[in-house]
Amino acid sequence: MNNSRSESYAAAGVDITAGYKAVELMKKHIARTKNEGCLDDVGGFGGCFGLPLGLEEPVLVSGTDGCGTKVKMAILMDKHDTIGIDAVAMCVNDIICCGAKPLFFLDYIACGKNIPEKIAAIVGGVAEGCVQSGAALIGGETAEHPGLMPVDEYDLAGFAVGIVDKKKILDNKRMAEGDIVIALASSGVHSNGFSLCRKVFDIDNNPDSLYAPCESLGGKSVAETLLTPTRIYVKSILALLEKVDVKGISHITGGGFYENIPRSIPDGLCARINKADVKVLPIFDLIAKTGNIPERDMFNTYNMGVGMSVVVPASEVEAALEILRANGEDAYVIGEIVKSENEKIEII
Numbered sequence: 245m246n247n248s249r250s251e252s253y254a255a256a257g258v259d260i261t262a263g264y265k266a267v268e269l270m271k272k273h274i275a276r277t278k279n280e281g282c283l284d285d286v287g288g289f290g291g292c293f294g295l296p297l298g299l300e301e302p303v304l305v306s307g308t309d310g311c312g313t314k315v316k317m318a319i320l321m322d323k324h325d326t327i328g329i330d331a332v333a334m335c336v337n338d339i340i341c342c343g344a345k346p347l348f349f350l351d352y353i354a355c356g357k358n359i360p361e362k363i364a365a366i367v368g369g370v371a372e373g374c375v376q377s378g379a380a381l382i383g384g385e386t387a388e389h390p391g392l393m394p395v396d397e398y399d400l401a402g403f404a405v406g407i408v409d410k411k412k413i414l415d416n417k418r419m420a421e422g423d424i425v426i427a428l429a430s431s432g433v434h435s436n437g438f439s440l441c442r443k444v445f446d447i448d449n450n451p452d453s454l455y456a457p458c459e460s461l462g463g464k465s466v467a468e469t470l471l472t473p474t475r476i477y478v479k480s481i482l483a484l485l486e487k488v489d490v491k492g493i494s495h496i497t498g499g500g501f502y503e504n505i506p507r508s509i510p511d512g513l514c515a516r517i518n519k520a521d522v523k524v525l526p527i528f529d530l531i532a533k534t535g536n537i538p539e540r541d542m543f544n545t546y547n548m549g550v551g552m553s554v555v556v557p558a559s560e561v562e563a564a565l566e567i568l569r570a571n572g573e574d575a576y577v578i579g580e581i582v583k584s585e586n587e588k589i590e591i592i
Contacts, residue, residue, distance in 0.1 A: 246409030253368050262358040266386060269364035275373035277381040281347055293348045293405075301410035305344035309334035310401035312498075313438040317471045319397055320451050324362055325402060326473045328369025329376070330435045333474035334497070335404035336377040337552065340481045341493040341508070343414040344406035346377050351384035351402045356393035358386060366400060369473075377478040379404060412485075416510045416555075419491040423581040425505075428480070429574035430551030432472040432527055436498040437545045441470060444535035460526050469527050475495065477552050480571040484565045488564045492555040497546040503544070505553055506588035514584030515555070517591045521578045525549040543591055555581060 266286050283292040295302060311330040319326040328351070336346045353363060363386055373386045374381045393399075433441065442448055444499035445466055454467035461469050477495075484490060505515050528549065542548060556564045561577065568575035582588075 245426055262360050262388075266358060266363040266367075267562050270367040270371075271361050273364070273368040274381050276350075276371050277374040277379065278395070279347075279378065279380045281381050282382060291348065291350060293380065293382055295347075296407065299407070299409045303340055303344075303408050303410050303413060305339050305342045305406045305408060306404065307335040307338040307406075308401065308403040309338070310399065311435045313442060314433075314435050315399055316439070316442065316447070317320040317467060320447070320454075321467055321471060323471060324365040324369070326369050326372075326471065328366050328371070329373040329473035329476070330369075331400050331402040332373025332377060332379070332404070333476045334435050335402050336373075336379060336406070336476060336478050337474070337495045337497075339404055339406040340478050341414070341495050342384050342406075342408060343412050343485055343490075343493075344408035345482060346379040346404050346406040346478060348380045348382045349377075349404045350382065351400065353384070353398055353400050354388045354389055354393065355386065355398035356389060357389045362398075366398070370402070373473075373476060376476040379406075381475040389399055412493060414490060414508075416492045419510055419513055419555055419556075419581060421513065421581055421583050422558055423491055423555050424558050424577055425517065425581065426554045426556060426561070426564055426568070426575055427522065427550040427566065427578040428477055428552040428554065429475075429523060429546045429576075430496070430525070430549055431475040432525060433470055433496070433531075434474040434547055434551060436547070437500075438470070440535070440537075440545060441531065442546050444537070452519040458530070460530055462526070466527075466530070475551050479575070480568055480573050481552075481554075483571050484564060484567050487561050487567055488556055490554060490556055490564075494553045496550050496552060498545075500545050500547060501543045501550070501591060502589060506554065508553075509581070509588040511581065512585060514582050515553075515579055515589045516582045517579040517589065519591050521576070523549050523574070523576070540591075548580065553578070 494508045
């Protein structure tokens with residue numbers, strides 16, 4: 245019995261030719277990220293990367309993450325060329341906390357409909373993040389999910405691998421009372437706490453109000469400020485590690501100060517943070533005021549203007565600040581390490 249019904253993948257909502265076009269459009273971006281470890285071009289079934297020589301006991305360090313609901317801001321603003329920076333930043337900033345140098349990155353984009361120009365713009369942002377961190381973009385996947393996701397929506401995640409000599413893996417066991425906590429300023433909200441931002445600013449129901457210039461944000465709109473890409477600290481930290489005895493590093497992401505700083509503090513010690521010394525960015529004051537959010541909750545959710553913290557000996561503080569500032573960081577002291585059997589962080 246003949247079946248006159250004709251079906252195709254395109255009729256089911258998946259456009260294979262759009263995928264081919266997207267790959268061609270993104271190749272120019274990927275080319276910017278090539279480094280000495282790249283062994284092949286994008287398009288194969290696996291990305292190949294040669295490990296660097298000269299390490300006594302090379303250890304691979306991996307990290308994977310996404311951008312959370314910050315993607316919603318990119319979709320609302322129809323601006324897709326920076327969200328990829330966030331995807332890279334969330335992975336490589338974690339890797340550098342171990343003292344590892346990022347080697348390569350892979351991205352994963354799930355979308356309701358593959359619009360090649362949009363996908364290429366997203367990958368362009370990923371490539372920029374890779375350039376900023378020195379990682380090669382050696383592969384990825386764009387998955388079209390008709391029926392599962394609305395046609396104009398997408399999500400983005402990534403995976404990074406770095407390398408460090410085993411003897412140089414940061415070990416907080418050497419941290420001691422009297423060590424100093426240095427802050428590296430953030431570029432904004434980065435990529436955490438956006439579900440709360442959406443609620444505070446009623447983004448889902450009243451997005452138009454986000455585009456008006458805001459005096460407290462220096463004339464920028466809330467939308468523009470929230471979409472500011474996550475700062476990537478890799479090259480600054482690598483420069484610091486060459487010259488200074490770094491005792492610990494914390495990437496201030498979801499959970500803010502209270503969750504992330506203690507992750508680099510050993511038992512018996514505590515990071516005592518001087519609240520008055522933290523350079524809180526205007527966007528956080530606006531979030532707190534608009535949402536009537538208690539100060540502790542703010543420090544337990546957001547980076548508050550500190551994207552990364554570094555612990556160094558008191559004798560090397562000035563050298564550390566000089567190196568970080570020479571590498572473009574707004575770096576300053578926010579606290580010290582004290583003895584404590586109860587808490588690993590105090591904000592006073």
